[in-house]
Amino acid sequence: MDTLKKHPKARLMEAARNVHMPAFKAVQDQIDDIEIDGAEFTYSKYSSRYDKVLNGEIPNVFNLKFGGGALEDLGVYPVYDTVALFGLPRTQMYYPKFISTGADGGGVAVLNYGTFNVTLNFSKMTTSYQQSEIYCGRQTILIDSAGDFTEAKLMNEGRESQIAPAYTDNPMIPEANDFAEIINHPGNPVYEDQYVDGLNVMQKVNALMGRLADSAGIEYLK
Numbered sequence: 629m630d631t632l633k634k635h636p637k638a639r640l641m642e643a644a645r646n647v648h649m650p651a652f653k654a655v656q657d658q659i660d661d662i663e664i665d666g667a668e669f670t671y672s673k674y675s676s677r678y679d680k681v682l683n684g685e686i687p688n689v690f691n692l693k694f695g696g697g698a699l700e701d702l703g704v705y706p707v708y709d710t711v712a713l714f715g716l717p718r719t720q721m722y723y724p725k726f727i728s729t730g731a732d733g734g735g736v737a738v739l740n741y742g743t744f745n746v747t748l749n750f751s752k753m754t755t756s757y758q759q760s761e762i763y764c765g766r767q768t769i770l771i772d773s774a775g776d777f778t779e780a781k782l783m784n785e786g787r788e789s790q791i792a793p794a795y796t797d798n799p800m801i802p803e804a805n806d807f808a809e810i811i812n813h814p815g816n817p818v819y820e821d822q823y824v825d826g827l828n829v830m831q832k833v834n835a836l837m838g839r840l841a842d843s844a845g846i847e848y849l850k
Contacts, residue, residue, distance in 0.1 A: 651792035669706035672756035697731035
């Protein structure tokens with residue numbers, strides 16, 4: 629960050645396409661004035677490289693020397709969702725399933741926000757078809773995927789309404805558009821605020837990722 633301060637015209641942005649999706653922004657608006665009772669974010673996809681692990685190999689995505697493991701891969705998506713929606717938790721704990729390479733193949737993280745908990749479930753050893761959910765009393769917000777965030781619905785005692793319709797275009801477009809607006813409008817207060825907000829979320833996400841790794845005793849080798 630010190631280097632960034634020395635270059636005020638430069639922009640540092642981390643690619644996290646899920647929090648740029650229209651459905652994500654619609655959910656942000658939806659929960660602005662709602663008391664949150666909890667949430668569960670799931671993102672698990674079986675990795676073809678896990679077959680190599682089962683054959684005794686150590687592919688980079690499961691190699692601690694390369695920062696491998698589920699937390700640093702798929703795990704960053706539900707972490708981004710949580711931090712962008714709720715901020716940093718008061719406490720955090722990660723319960724990983726370690727594999728033969730020493731990396732975490734998957735796991736569950738529990739984040740405490742004082743009045744509610746958020747559970748993160750992610751894995752590169754299994755595939756989940758479960759939706760993600762945010763609980764608000766009688767209402768439940770349903771999200772198709774913590775990593776994709778292409779669609780969101782609201783369930784209220786069995787009655788379903790749509791918060792954001794399914795996004796069917798290239799999922800990289802919303803993120804690219806947001807980045808382009810920031811880059812192409814230097815000095816514009818709207819986009820400057822958007823940039824600063826994104827930078828703050830990025831810093832918090834990276835801090836939380838480190839705390840989760842520490843809580844599980846994960847040390848990435850150098």
